[in-house]
Amino acid sequence: MTNKNLEKVAGNGLLNRRxxxxxxxxxxxxxxxxxxxxxxxxxxxxxxxxxQPGPGASPFGDRSRYAPQLERMSGSPNPTxxxxxxxxxxxxxLQGTITPNALHFERHHAGIPDIDPAQHKLVIxxxxxxxxxxxxxxxLRYTMVSRIYFLECSGNSGAVLRRDTPDPNGTAQSxxxxxxxxxxxxIPLSTLLDEAGVLPEANWxxxxxxxxxxxxxxxxxxxxxxxxxxxxxxxxEPVMPGQGYPMRLFNPGWEGNTSxxxxxxxxxxxxxxxxxxxxxxxTDTLPDRSSLQFTFPMGVKxxxxxxxxxxxxxxxxxxxxxxxxxxxxxxIRRVEVSADGGRSWADALIDSERHEKALTRFSIPWEWxxxxxxxxxxxxxxxxNVQPTRQSILDERGNIATYHFHGxxxxxxxxxxxxxxxxx
Amino acid sequence: MPMLKRIASITALLTVAATSFLASSQETVRLGTPxxxxxxxxFDLIAxxxxxxxxxxxxxxxxxxxxxDARCAACHAANGEGISAATIIVGGDMQSEGEPLRTVGSxxxxxxxxxxxxxxxxxxxxxxxxxxxxxxQVVAYVxxxxxxxxxxxxxxxxxxxxxxxxxxxGFIDQSAIH
Numbered sequence: 001m002t003n004k005n006l007e008k009v010a011g012n013g014l015l016n017r018r019x020x021x022x023x024x025x026x027x028x029x030x031x032x033x034x035x036x037x038x039x040x041x042x043x044x045x046x047x048x049x050x051x052q053p054g055p056g057a058s059p060f061g062d063r064s065r066y067a068p069q070l071e072r073m074s075g076s077p078n079p080t081x082x083x084x085x086x087x088x089x090x091x092x093x094l095q096g097t098i099t100p101n102a103l104h105f106e107r108h109h110a111g112i113p114d115i116d117p118a119q120h121k122l123v124i125x126x127x128x129x130x131x132x133x134x135x136x137x138x139x140l141r142y143t144m145v146s147r148i149y150f151l152e153c154s155g156n157s158g159a160v161l162r163r164d165t166p167d168p169n170g171t172a173q174s175x176x177x178x179x180x181x182x183x184x185x186x187i188p189l190s191t192l193l194d195e196a197g198v199l200p201e202a203n204w205x206x207x208x209x210x211x212x213x214x215x216x217x218x219x220x221x222x223x224x225x226x227x228x229x230x231x232x233x234x235x236x237e238p239v240m241p242g243q244g245y246p247m248r249l250f251n252p253g254w255e256g257n258t259s260x261x262x263x264x265x266x267x268x269x270x271x272x273x274x275x276x277x278x279x280x281x282x283t284d285t286l287p288d289r290s291s292l293q294f295t296f297p298m299g300v301k302x303x304x305x306x307x308x309x310x311x312x313x314x315x316x317x318x319x320x321x322x323x324x325x326x327x328x329x330x331x332i333r334r335v336e337v338s339a340d341g342g343r344s345w346a347d348a349l350i351d352s353e354r355h356e357k358a359l360t361r362f363s364i365p366w367e368w369x370x371x372x373x374x375x376x377x378x379x380x381x382x383x384x385n386v387q388p389t390r391q392s393i394l395d396e397r398g399n400i401a402t403y404h405f406h407g408x409x410x411x412x413x414x415x416x417x418x419x420x421x422x423x424x
Numbered sequence: 425m426p427m428l429k430r431i432a433s434i435t436a437l438l439t440v441a442a443t444s445f446l447a448s449s450q451e452t453v454r455l456g457t458p459x460x461x462x463x464x465x466x467f468d469l470i471a472x473x474x475x476x477x478x479x480x481x482x483x484x485x486x487x488x489x490x491x492x493d494a495r496c497a498a499c500h501a502a503n504g505e506g507i508s509a510a511t512i513i514v515g516g517d518m519q520s521e522g523e524p525l526r527t528v529g530s531x532x533x534x535x536x537x538x539x540x541x542x543x544x545x546x547x548x549x550x551x552x553x554x555x556x557x558x559x560x561q562v563v564a565y566v567x568x569x570x571x572x573x574x575x576x577x578x579x580x581x582x583x584x585x586x587x588x589x590x591x592x593x594g595f596i597d598q599s600a601i602h
Contacts, residue, residue, distance in 0.1 A: 132456030
């Protein structure tokens with residue numbers, strides 16, 4: 001099966017990424033006879049759907065009934081935490097970089113409020129020359145910008161650090177599904193803060209949501225005046241209720257919880273408020289028992305989404321190894337892939353645009369010879385940050401707290417072709 | 425403003441706009457409606473470590489026991505020991521062997537955080553249903569259960585910010601790292 005024309009670029013079957021660019025994958029990878037398309041199946045016929053008109057246009061689109069009925073994965077309700085919890089995006093079944101709105105991950109602290117935008121208010125007060133209140137209708141008249149950004153819960157992937165042994169049932173979705181990416185459209189926050197007139201002594205903002213928990217987070221004024229936005233639209237439609245309808249704060253690249261949903265108040269302050277969700281939660285206790293607080297940019301990270309946990313390789317041959325990379329500190333400069341547990345690495349092809357603070361798609365051809373393998377990916381961002389190994393993070397900060405984990409994910413492949421979570 | 429200086433400042437603004445990541449606000453509408461802080465007295469619930477935003481009212485732990493038993497104990501149990509890992513609010517020691525139990529008493533750095541969170545988010549099934557006095561009382565009771573204040577120590581807008589939390593110095597601010 002091995003085609004000598006395919007250039008091996010790293011151990012255990014990794015092939016030059018140029019082979020994904022139409023340079024000779026076909027001859028080798030597809031050599032095994034396909035029973036559906038093969039010569040033995042007789043002459044091809046025009047299918048029945050080409051012989052009758054289908055239904056016409058509809059007000060709201062639906063998926064093909066033959067397409068995978070992709071769903072988010074959510075935990076079971078907790079009676080002591082009504083409305084709390086999370087749902088995770090099915091990363092292993094998505095391609096490209098944009099997460100469909102209905103599949104964008106969620107994390108709620110007191111459920112989704114049922115907000116009538118006609119009654120919703122956004123207040124800016126505190127250390128400003130003139131406190132202001134805005135209606136939804138007012139805000140729709142402002143100049144807006146559109147940017148593609150990832151959003152990641154800082155608790156994403158924490159189980160990978162927490163667990164002493166790999167998760168035998170782990171998938172890309174269950175382990176890493178608290179990250180998504182969308183085009184967000186809204187008003188630069190600086191526009192609204194300038195209108196209220198920030199006083200010189202203000203150096204943080206306190207953002208509060210209109211959910212039952214009135215979830216609040218403090219954000220340094222410098223970020224608020226840089227690229228933070230009041231997001232009103234998500235992939236072209238009003239932000240979903242689970243994402244903060246009618247409006248949310250969006251802090252590009254920063255831990256998701258700071259992008260307060262259902263935003264109803266911004267208070268200019270001197271110093272952070274020390275809300276519960278920036279003290280008790282979203283802080284990382286180190287082995288010496290001090291705790292890191294206000295860890296904002298999400299670290300450079302990547303993940304192979306296919307093949308990934310619970311998938312099976314059904315035959316030897318060439319596979320497209322693909323995944324996602326992102327960084328809260330810039331764009332993705334490089335992604336490397338290893339098939340031998342990190343002993344050797346090969347550069348992957350970057351398939352998508354390399355937007356700042358956005359999911360970026362990579363891929364590389366890999367020839368599975370039927371033996372065991374450990375697949376890994378390692379991202380480098382435009383600031384030069386390199387994704388660390390799980391072990392190096394464990395050595396550095398232990399696992400008392402598991403927020404902000406961005407270590408390398410390992411997937412093992414056994415000689416039966418079964419793909420599982422692994423620690424390597 | 426003299427014309428030349430004005431042109432210079434407009435040029436400066438345009439330069440900032442061109443190099444800034446997001447669009448300049450110079451060409452947008454100004455539609456915010458002025459409102460006074462007094463009109464926000466029932467709306468702005470933010471309580472800060474320096475006491476800014478704490479409302480009038482007061483309470484002691486002795487007063488708070490009844491409120492706690494009625495409104496909090498179902499989830500946090502009779503003495504704050506909780507009914508699950510996530511509902512434990514009493515005990516713990518950051519310097520203990522093994523993984524430290526992190527609670528209001530052992531972990532939270534500011535007393536204002538307890539007040540702010542209880543006032544806005546608790547009880548979880550009926551947030552914002554406690555009066556300001558009841559919030560002071562319950563916060564006093566939780567701090568008393570943690571051995572941080574006395575049973576008859578009154579919490580109010582001036583005493584609460586002075587409560588010394590055991591782990592107040594346990595945090596390292598990472599916000600300067602971008």
